[in-house]
Structures are given as C-alpha cells and as structure tokens.
Amino acid sequence: MAEAPPQDPIRRAARQLARFPGIGEKTATRLVYWLLRAPQGTAAEMAEALVALKDGVRECSVCCDLTAVRPNETRCAVCANGSRDTRTIVVVEHPQDVGAFEKSGEFRGLYHVLHGAISPLDGVGPDTLRIRPLLERLRDGHVQELVLATDPDVEGDATALYLARLLAGIPVKVTRLAHGLPVGAEIEYADAASLARALENRRPV
Amino acid sequence: MRLTRLAAARFRNLEPFDRKIGTSFVVLHGPNAQGKTNVLEAVYLLATLKPLRARRPRDLVRWGDEAAWVQALVTSKGAERKLRVVLEGSRRRAEVDGKTASLDAYFEWARAIAFVPSDTGIVTGEPARRRNWVDRAAFTAHPAHLEAVKRYKRALDQKAAALRANVADAVLDAIDDGLAESGARLVERRTALVEEISPHVRAIHTMLAAERGALALHYRTQAVGDSVAARSNALRGRLADARKGERQRRMVLVGPHLDDVEVALEDRSARAWGSQGQVRSVVLALKLAEMVAASRRGGDMPLFLVDDIGSELDRDRKRRLVEVLRELEAQVFLTTTDPEHLVDLPKGDTEFVRIEGGKLY
Ligand SMILES: Nc1ncnc2c1ncn2[C@@H]1O[C@H](COP(=O)(O)OP(=O)(O)O)[C@@H](O)[C@H]1O
Ligand SMILES: [Mg+2]
Ligand SMILES: [Zn+2]
Numbered sequence: 001m002a003e004a005p006p007q008d009p010i011r012r013a014a015r016q017l018a019r020f021p022g023i024g025e026k027t028a029t030r031l032v033y034w035l036l037r038a039p040q041g042t043a044a045e046m047a048e049a050l051v052a053l054k055d056g057v058r059e060c061s062v063c064c065d066l067t068a069v070r071p072n073e074t075r076c077a078v079c080a081n082g083s084r085d086t087r088t089i090v091v092v093e094h095p096q097d098v099g100a101f102e103k104s105g106e107f108r109g110l111y112h113v114l115h116g117a118i119s120p121l122d123g124v125g126p127d128t129l130r131i132r133p134l135l136e137r138l139r140d141g142h143v144q145e146l147v148l149a150t151d152p153d154v155e156g157d158a159t160a161l162y163l164a165r166l167l168a169g170i171p172v173k174v175t176r177l178a179h180g181l182p183v184g185a186e187i188e189y190a191d192a193a194s195l196a197r198a199l200e201n202r203r204p205v
Numbered sequence: 206m207r208l209t210r211l212a213a214a215r216f217r218n219l220e221p222f223d224r225k226i227g228t229s230f231v232v233l234h235g236p237n238a239q240g241k242t243n244v245l246e247a248v249y250l251l252a253t254l255k256p257l258r259a260r261r262p263r264d265l266v267r268w269g270d271e272a273a274w275v276q277a278l279v280t281s282k283g284a285e286r287k288l289r290v291v292l293e294g295s296r297r298r299a300e301v302d303g304k305t306a307s308l309d310a311y312f313e314w315a316r317a318i319a320f321v322p323s324d325t326g327i328v329t330g331e332p333a334r335r336r337n338w339v340d341r342a343a344f345t346a347h348p349a350h351l352e353a354v355k356r357y358k359r360a361l362d363q364k365a366a367a368l369r370a371n372v373a374d375a376v377l378d379a380i381d382d383g384l385a386e387s388g389a390r391l392v393e394r395r396t397a398l399v400e401e402i403s404p405h406v407r408a409i410h411t412m413l414a415a416e417r418g419a420l421a422l423h424y425r426t427q428a429v430g431d432s433v434a435a436r437s438n439a440l441r442g443r444l445a446d447a448r449k450g451e452r453q454r455r456m457v458l459v460g461p462h463l464d465d466v467e468v469a470l471e472d473r474s475a476r477a478w479g480s481q482g483q484v485r486s487v488v489l490a491l492k493l494a495e496m497v498a499a500s501r502r503g504g505d506m507p508l509f510l511v512d513d514i515g516s517e518l519d520r521d522r523k524r525r526l527v528e529v530l531r532e533l534e535a536q537v538f539l540t541t542t543d544p545e546h547l548v549d550l551p552k553g554d555t556e557f558v559r560i561e562g563g564k565l566y
Contacts, residue, residue, distance in 0.1 A: 120366035125376055154359045154383060162379035
C-alpha cells in the first residue's frame with residue numbers, strides 16, 4: 001500500500017469540523033484559526049469532552065431520552081424524579097424537544113422520545129423508532145393520557161397518525177398537540193408561550 | 206405595483222442598463238433575437254423570483270459570466286422600495302432596500318402575471334398545465350397557498366417512497382391519512398380560487414372575445430365534499446379502494462396531483478376548440494382574472510407582461526385588451542416586432558423602447 005501523503009494540519013482539522021451539520025468549509029476554517037490563537041490546552045479540553053461524550057451518555061431505560069451515565073441509575077432525571085405526574089406522557093421526536101418542554105415549565109408529566117419520525121424517503125419506519133418501549137410503558141394501565149407532540153410536518157403527522165391507529169385498542173387517552181405552533185416549525189425551536197398554548201389546546205386524534 | 210426604474214447587468218445578452226420608467230405601458234420593440242423577451246425576463250425575475258422561459262435561474266446569467274443582477278425601484282401601496290435580485294452560480298438572493306429579504310417580505314412588494322405564446326397550452330395541453338396555473342394563481346392571490354402545495358408534494362413523495370419500499374399496511378394507512386388531509390386542504394384552496402376567479406374570467410372573456418357565449422371553469426376532483434373534512438374522507442375512501450393497484454404499480458393513483466380544471470364555453474370543452482384566436486382570448490381572460498383576484502386580496506395590482514403581442518392577438522382583441530388593462534390600472538410591459546400595430550395604446554402614458562443587439566434605446 002502506498003503511504004498516505006502528509007496532510008496540512010489546518011486543512012485536516014477544518015475538514016473534520018466541517019462534518020458538523022450546518023458548518024461549511026468556510027466556518028470550519030474560521031474555527032480552526034480561532035483554535036490556533038486560543039490559549040494552550042483549549043483544543044485538548046475540547047477533544048477530551050468530545051471523546052467522553054459517547055461513553056458518558058446513554059438512553060434512559062424508561063423514556064429513551066438521552067441522559068448522563070450514572071452509577072446505579074438507568075433512568076434520566078425526569079423519570080427518576082418522584083414528584084412528576086406519571087399518568088401523562090408527552091411523546092416527542094427528539095431529545096431536544098424534551099428540553100423545550102422542560103424550559104417552558106408548563107408540563108409536570110413524563111416524556112417518551114421516539115428518536116425520529118416515520119419517513120420512507122429516509123428509510124425510517126416504525127421499527128427504527130422507540131415505539132416498542134413506549135408500548136411497554138402502557139402495559140400496566142397506569143398511564144392515562146398520551147400527548148403526541150411530534151413535529152407538525154408531514155413526517156410528524158404520519159408518526160402521530162400511526163401511533164393513534166396503533167393505540168386505538170388500548171385504554172389510554174391519546175391527544176395530539178394542537179397547531180398552536182407555526183406551520184413548518186420544529187418543536188425544538190418553538191417559544192415557551194406557543195408551546196404552552198399548544199399544550200393547552202391539545203385535542204383527541 | 207409599479208416600476209419607476211429598472212436596471213440590470215450581465216443579464217442574458219443585455220448590455221448593462223439603468224432606465225427610468227414613467228408610464229403605465231412600456232413597449233419593447235425591435236427585430237427578432239435582439240433581447241426584447243430578455244428585458245421581460247428581467248422584470249419577471251424581479252417580480253416573481255422565477256425565470257419566465259429558462260429552466261434554471263443560472264441560465265439568466267450572461268454566458269461566460271458568474272453572476273448577474275437586476276434591480277428596480279418599485280412603488281406599491283404608496284411606498285417606494287428598492288428591489289434587487291442577485292444571481293450567483295446556482296444561487297439567488299432577493300433584497301429589499303439593500304437587505305436580504307425572506308420570501309414573505311419580498312413578495313409584499315413584488316408580483317407579476319405574464320402571458321407568453323406557449324400559455325395557450327393552459328387550455329389545450331395536459332391537465333398538469335391547468336393545475337400549475339391554478340396553483341400559480343392561488344399563490345399570487347394568497348401566498349399561503351405555497352405551503353399547502355409543498356405539504357401535499359412532500360406527503361406524495363413520502364407515499365411514493367413507501368410504495369417503492371413496500372412498507373407494511375399499518376404504515377401506508379398512516380401515510381394515507383396524512384395524504385388525504387393535506388390533499389383535501391389543497392383541493393379546498395384550489396376550488397376556492399376557481400370559484401373566486403370564475404365570474405371575472407367570464408366577464409373579461411365576454412369583453413375580449415369576438416364570439417358570444419359564457420365561459421365556465423370547473424375544478425374536477427375525486428376529493429368531493431363541502432368541507433375539508435368531507436373532502437378528506439372522500440379521498441381517504443378512494444385511497445383505500447386503490448391500495449391494491451397502488452401496491453402493484455408502485456404509484457399513487459388517487460389525489461389532487463391528478464385533478465383537472467375544465468374550461469368550457471357554452472358546455473363545450475375549450476380544448477376541443479378549433480380556432481387559435483378563441484383559445485388565446487380564453488387564456489388571456491384567465492390571466493387577467495388572475496390580476497383581479499390578486500389585487501382583491503393584497504390590494505395592489507401585479508405587473509402584467511405580454512410576450513410577442515403581435516403574433517398573439519388580432520387588432521380588435523388588442524384594443525379591448527388595452528381597455529381592460531387601463532381599467533385595472535395595471536402597469537404593462539409588452540414585446541413586439543411591429544409597434545405600428547399598437548396604435549390603441551394611450552399616447553401620453555406609453556413609452557416605446559427599441560431593443561437592438563442587447564441595447565436599450
Ligand atoms: N445567457 C445568455 N447570455 C447571453 N446571451 C443570451 C443568453 N441567453 C440568450 N441569449 C441571447 O439572447 C438573444 C435572444 O434574446 P430574446 O430576448 O429572446 O430576443 P427577442 O428580441 O426575439 O425577444 C439571442 O441572441 C440569444 O443568443
Ligand atoms: Mg422574444
Ligand atoms: Zn427517562
């Protein structure tokens with residue numbers, strides 16, 4: 001095998017940073033020059049934090065939200081919090097969506113994170129999503145209401161409609177987050193006020 | 206909306222120009238292949254952000270150049286703005302008063318309706334031409350229509366992908382639920398537009414056409430019903446019936462992507478008409494009715510662009526067209542090879558611009 005040609009460290013680092021979504025070649029190069037001027041150890045601190053990321057984070061054994069790995073605890077902080085209302089579950093697409101609801105401070109129940117939405121164009125079907133663990137949570141009949149808070153786009157709607165059909169035989173109230181949200185918007189970016197209103201106006205599906 | 210000044214650089218074959226415009230009618234004339242339609246193309250791009258004839262915005266940049274721009278001073282709703290469109294490679298940037306603007310913000314200041322020779326296909330061509338016309342007209346009158354079109358398109362793409370991947374029935378059921386819902390919303394909007402526009406089409410056609418007889422438009426759809434919910438139910442039922450065939454052919458066989466607008470004169474389909482003149486006056490009536498519908502909502506009249514008016518209309522129809530346009534108080538840009546035929550344009554309110562070798566005189 002031929003030996004790889006030596007790579008320019010600036011270009012090499014820039015190419016790595018440009019792998020982030022939303023970061024182009026130009027921005028990546030700017031970040032690299034910033035790093036070169038930053039105090040000694042900055043890059044090492046960053047690299048260390050990034051390397052520790054994968055091993056330090058896991059899916060909550062109950063709601064599938066991402067959570068820090070802790071000894072003797074497989075649940076996230078919300079699921080482990082004894083004062084939450086365990087009879088209502090808000091179902092969201094992404095871990096970021098949980099953060100949005102929590103910031104609004106309007107909701108005292110639990111969450112379930114699907115990690116995506118049904119999208120045949122991207123090869124994502126129900127089996128790719130965390131739907132089975134959700135059904136598991138409904139088995140003992142303790143949960144009274146499921147609020148489907150998937151994004152109000154085509155994929156989010158298909159996912160909510162799929163779940164509504166799937167849960168039709170189970171004695172749990174299923175509601176869909178009302179369209180108090182701007183069309184085309186994502187839950188993650190909604191402001192607290194509109195999220196609260198949407199939550200208030202949830203309706204049966 | 207009115208242009209009071211128009212400028213462009215590195216745009217098609219046009220020499221850089223910057224011109225004041227002070228009239229309601231602007232006639233672009235000269236021999237063939239000199240750049241008349243390219244000026245119209247520049248105005249259309251400014252007003253709609255879309256090319257008039259070219260497929261891609263980059264085809265509007267002068268051959269061998271990387272970037273082009275068009276800009277104009279416009280007055281609309283009593284205010285003046287500077288609009289500018291920059292084409293760079295395959296990218297397009299729209300500015301209002303020197304700042305990059307969102308589409309919503311931009312379209313507050315700009316809109317246009319064009320009539321080009323190939324538009325006769327709206328009446329004589331495939332249903333897709335008429336669906337595009339309805340969507341374009343609905344968008345000009347109600348910009349929110351775009352969202353309904355995009356959403357249905359996305360749902361349709363997802364459904365097609367689901368059929369290709371042969372997904373489980375439970376997944377197709379959910380996708381069909383959403384498809385029926387977004388399809389019903391689209392049909393409701395299109396139907397409303399056709400109903401809104403029909404009386405105007407009829408009135409304008411009566412004015413323009415030589416022959417008598419009322420022109421009627423009907424939106425033909427499987428999503429029948431008098432509400433979105435009813436239409437959605439109808440569509441959902443059809444989708445369920447079509448499931449087997451859709452699975453076999455891996456195609457979506459039901460929905461508004463297959464609808465049509467029937468254009469009929471005294472109960473005869475306009476597509477069966479013999480005379481090109483008849484077809485032209487129908488299409489012209491459709492376009493002018495769009496103008497009325499657009500001005501009703503937003504309050505401001507779009508620009509009206511006519512390419513190659515000489516070959517499009519006989520003298521009598523031209524005279525009546527001018528009457529209608531004056532009544533609408535629209536600003537109008539026309540191209541023609543022989544301006545002598547445009548004798549009925551208002552003397553004090555018409556500017557003649559000669560185009561030769563890409564130069565404006
Ligand atoms: N991207 C381009 N760059 C330079 N010239 C172009 C470009 N596209 C078209 N042309 C030229 O523009 C001329 C046609 O202009 P057009 O406006 O259609 O003429 P007309 O006066 O007949 O309406 C042709 O000579 C054609 O070669
Ligand atoms: Mg031409
Ligand atoms: Zn949890």
